[in-house]
Amino acid sequence: MTVETKLSFNQEYIQAFSKERNEPGWMATLRSKALEMADSLEMPKPDKTKISNWNFTDFQHSYKEAAKIASLDELPEELKEYFDEDASMENLYIQRNQTAAYNSLAQKLQDKGVIFTDIFTAVREHSELVEKYYMNDAVAVDQNRLTALHAALMNGGVFVYVPKNVQVEEPLQAIFWQEDNSSALLNHVLVVAEEGSSLTYVENYISHNDTEENVANLVTEVFAHDNAQVAYGAVDNFAAGTTTYVNRRGVAKRDARIDWALGQMNDGNTVSENITYLMEDNSASEAKAVSVGRGKQTQNFTSSIRQFGKETDAYILQRGVMKGSASTIFNAIGKIEHGGTKSNSEQESRVLMLSEKSRGDANPILLIDEDDVTAGHAASVGRVDPLQMYYLMSRGLEREEAERLVIHGFLAPVVAQIPIESVRKQLTQVIERKVY
Amino acid sequence: MSGSVLEVKNLHVSIEDKEILKGVDLTIKGGEFHAVMGPNGTGKSTLASAIMGHPKYEITEGSITLDGEDVLEMEVDERARAGLFLAMQYPSEISGVTTSDFLRSAINAKREEGDEIPLMKFIKKLDKDLDYLDIDQNMATRYLNEGFSGGEKKRNEILQLMQLEPNIAILDEIDSGLDIDALKVVSKGINQMRSDNFGCLIITHYQRLLNYITPDFVHVMMQGRVVKSGGPELAKRLEAEGYEWIKEELGIEDEETAEQNA
Ligand SMILES: Nc1ncnc2c1ncn2[C@@H]1O[C@H](COP(=O)(O)OP(=O)(O)OP(=O)(O)O)[C@@H](O)[C@H]1O
Ligand SMILES: [Mg+2]
Numbered sequence: 001m002t003v004e005t006k007l008s009f010n011q012e013y014i015q016a017f018s019k020e021r022n023e024p025g026w027m028a029t030l031r032s033k034a035l036e037m038a039d040s041l042e043m044p045k046p047d048k049t050k051i052s053n054w055n056f057t058d059f060q061h062s063y064k065e066a067a068k069i070a071s072l073d074e075l076p077e078e079l080k081e082y083f084d085e086d087a088s089m090e091n092l093y094i095q096r097n098q099t100a101a102y103n104s105l106a107q108k109l110q111d112k113g114v115i116f117t118d119i120f121t122a123v124r125e126h127s128e129l130v131e132k133y134y135m136n137d138a139v140a141v142d143q144n145r146l147t148a149l150h151a152a153l154m155n156g157g158v159f160v161y162v163p164k165n166v167q168v169e170e171p172l173q174a175i176f177w178q179e180d181n182s183s184a185l186l187n188h189v190l191v192v193a194e195e196g197s198s199l200t201y202v203e204n205y206i207s208h209n210d211t212e213e214n215v216a217n218l219v220t221e222v223f224a225h226d227n228a229q230v231a232y233g234a235v236d237n238f239a240a241g242t243t244t245y246v247n248r249r250g251v252a253k254r255d256a257r258i259d260w261a262l263g264q265m266n267d268g269n270t271v272s273e274n275i276t277y278l279m280e281d282n283s284a285s286e287a288k289a290v291s292v293g294r295g296k297q298t299q300n301f302t303s304s305i306r307q308f309g310k311e312t313d314a315y316i317l318q319r320g321v322m323k324g325s326a327s328t329i330f331n332a333i334g335k336i337e338h339g340g341t342k343s344n345s346e347q348e349s350r351v352l353m354l355s356e357k358s359r360g361d362a363n364p365i366l367l368i369d370e371d372d373v374t375a376g377h378a379a380s381v382g383r384v385d386p387l388q389m390y391y392l393m394s395r396g397l398e399r400e401e402a403e404r405l406v407i408h409g410f411l412a413p414v415v416a417q418i419p420i421e422s423v424r425k426q427l428t429q430v431i432e433r434k435v436y
Numbered sequence: 437m438s439g440s441v442l443e444v445k446n447l448h449v450s451i452e453d454k455e456i457l458k459g460v461d462l463t464i465k466g467g468e469f470h471a472v473m474g475p476n477g478t479g480k481s482t483l484a485s486a487i488m489g490h491p492k493y494e495i496t497e498g499s500i501t502l503d504g505e506d507v508l509e510m511e512v513d514e515r516a517r518a519g520l521f522l523a524m525q526y527p528s529e530i531s532g533v534t535t536s537d538f539l540r541s542a543i544n545a546k547r548e549e550g551d552e553i554p555l556m557k558f559i560k561k562l563d564k565d566l567d568y569l570d571i572d573q574n575m576a577t578r579y580l581n582e583g584f585s586g587g588e589k590k591r592n593e594i595l596q597l598m599q600l601e602p603n604i605a606i607l608d609e610i611d612s613g614l615d616i617d618a619l620k621v622v623s624k625g626i627n628q629m630r631s632d633n634f635g636c637l638i639i640t641h642y643q644r645l646l647n648y649i650t651p652d653f654v655h656v657m658m659q660g661r662v663v664k665s666g667g668p669e670l671a672k673r674l675e676a677e678g679y680e681w682i683k684e685e686l687g688i689e690d691e692e693t694a695e696q697n698a
Contacts, residue, residue: 386491387528388528388529388530390488390489390490390491390512390528391524391527391528391530392528392530392542393512393513394489394512394515394516394522394524395516395521395538395545395596396513396542396545397513397516397542397545398513398545399511399513401541401545402513405530405533405538405541406530406533408532409530409531409532409533409579410531410532411532412532412533
């Protein structure tokens with residue numbers, strides 16, 4: 001299959017799109033410049049995965065607004081699995097296709113100045129704030145053709161803002177529900193935690209296009225200012241028809257911390273980059289990710305933490321389970337820049353192979369431009385330990401059940417980090433579905 | 437129902453084409469405690485592993501039956517559900533799976549679907565057994581055997597024994613690595629299992645375990661065979677005199693010497 005690389009969107013289309021949404025001038029300009037750049041920029045080059053045959057650029061962008069969700073009761077059962085039934089979901093955003101269909105935020109958080117709203121509303125109502133962060137210091141418009149395309153055609157997403165010294169105790173949850181299989185999702189999540197603030201954010205991506213082809217081009221930008229703490233959880237669950245590019249970046253300032261727990265459960269081809277910049281002293285990040293590859297899908301995951309500040313602390317943990325003839329590359333890149341003295345960079349990548357035909361690679365990379373640092377890495381690719389199976393089966397567990405326990409145990413260090421219990425459960429179910 | 441019968445007949449077992457067991461005969465009935473002793477490397481763990489179905493061991497001759505059923509035809513899990521249990525010399529560590537989750541799965545594996553053990557009942561029994569074995573409650577929430585000390589692993593094996601209530605149990609060096617108090621506790625656990633419905637094969641090097649658990653029969657294994665059987669007094673004599681006298685009595689040569697002579 002050859003893919004038409006000429007883009008099928010023009011300036012008129014984009015300007016009309018922007019205008020329809022009453023976007024401020026800066027956004028219209030950014031879109032327009034981005035489209036100009038997109039043509040000449042290179043595609044991303046994920047290490048060891050060839051994506052030249054993947055279709056990231058030919059898709060339908062126009063869409064009809066979806067119906068709003070008046071009450072959570074009207075959601076399909078399958079979607080209700082995603083939130084805690086008992087907990088009153090006070091801080092919830094549901095995006096139905098590209099439409100902000102449901103949005104709530106606890107009054108007390110609103111009173112404190114917390115913002116949790118869809119990206120279009122944010123661009124209009126908090127224009128200056130969004131402009132300051134949007135595709136500047138975390139993900140650059142011109143990073144590659146896909147980031148430029150994203151900037152030009154962004155059509156959904158959410159904005160989270162927590163003012164100085166405000167602690168958001170309850171998680172904020174976003175559900176990006178692709179009910180419609182025909183139009184692409186270019187979703188943008190922007191999280192800003194001001195000085196001394198803290199928050200937990202969890203998102204789910206869901207689609208059902210097992211056969212219909214579609215594209216997801218997702219960008220997340222997280223900013224943790226001095227002494228702020230952000231815990232970011234995600235479960236990506238696009239169906240086999242979606243080709244996904246997801247670029248999640250974080251920028252941490254002095255004494256700040258950004259922790260990621262990513263459940264990368266797409267069934268289609270996926271390129272995922274998760275990069276955190278520890279810009280200032282004593283900042284820290286844990287980047288944890290799990291994935292299950294099945295069928296014929298090919299995936300490439302990069303987790304990287306770049307350490308500029310002194311005494312920064314980075315930990316990357318990747319766990320993958322491969323079956324069928326799936327092929328997955330895990331790149332873990334720890335980089336301590338010159339000047340990042342007394343910093344620590346640790347990483348661990350482990351892949352469990354369940355079938356002969358699947359392929360899994362774990363590439364641990366440490367790049368260190370400073371002497372006075374500590375670093376360590378571990379990587380392994382292996383099969384389920386027959387002695388573990390023997391031990392479990394000797395207690396009466398059937399082979400399948402024993403294997404199930406071993407696999408859940410293997411993924412547990414990441415799954416346990418997913419902040420909302422219902423999302424954790426739901427991730428466990430997805431893992432179950434994917435493995436069996 | 438009265439106890440099960442495990443019968444091992446003329447068992448030959450090889451590992452990586454090397455014959456380790458060279459014709460073992462042994463019968464264990466419900467209500468009986470057997471001890472198996474013998475020098476290092478004579479095939480005691482091999483016997484235990486072959487009975488349980490360890491994937492590395494190949495049975496080349498002989499039979500194992502449980503109540504007349506062919507054990508060798510069964511998968512490892514089927515053997516367990518048929519009533520066999522092996523407390524392993526070196527239990528595996530299962531990261532990410534808590535001891536209590538594992539135990540509940542194992543208990544339910546023996547029960548019919550729809551007849552799973554009620555959670556409260558499970559917790560009550562678990563608490564009771566933990567208490568009985570003097571095991572810290574937090575072990576139930578720790579990952580199975582991960583980072584456990586040698587003694588903790590052994591206690592955990594006995595905890596599993598008490599929870600799963602098999603008909604026939606094989607305990608492979610359950611006493612190794614135990615301090616004196618732990619030895620007493622573990623013995624207490626094993627003794628508590630004693631009933632007409634429970635038969636046990638205890639592999640050990642030391643009389644001290646048998647001071648707490650009196651065996652009905654003692655067997656000596658050498659060079660892949662049971663070479664001598666007797667009552668509890670046999671173990672005492674081994675403790676006092678070692679194995680040399682048996683070799684002399686039976687005319688057993690050391691294997692290297694035998695090979696040189698051949
Ligand atoms: N995986 C293996 N590969 C090769 N040889 C093996 C393997 N496992 C066991 N053996 C050999 O089989 C023989 C019997 O071992 P086994 O573990 O049954 O002895 P044992 O009587 O239990 O000894 P110990 O008292 O030391 O526990 C030994 O010579 C041992 O080296
Ligand atoms: Mg042994």
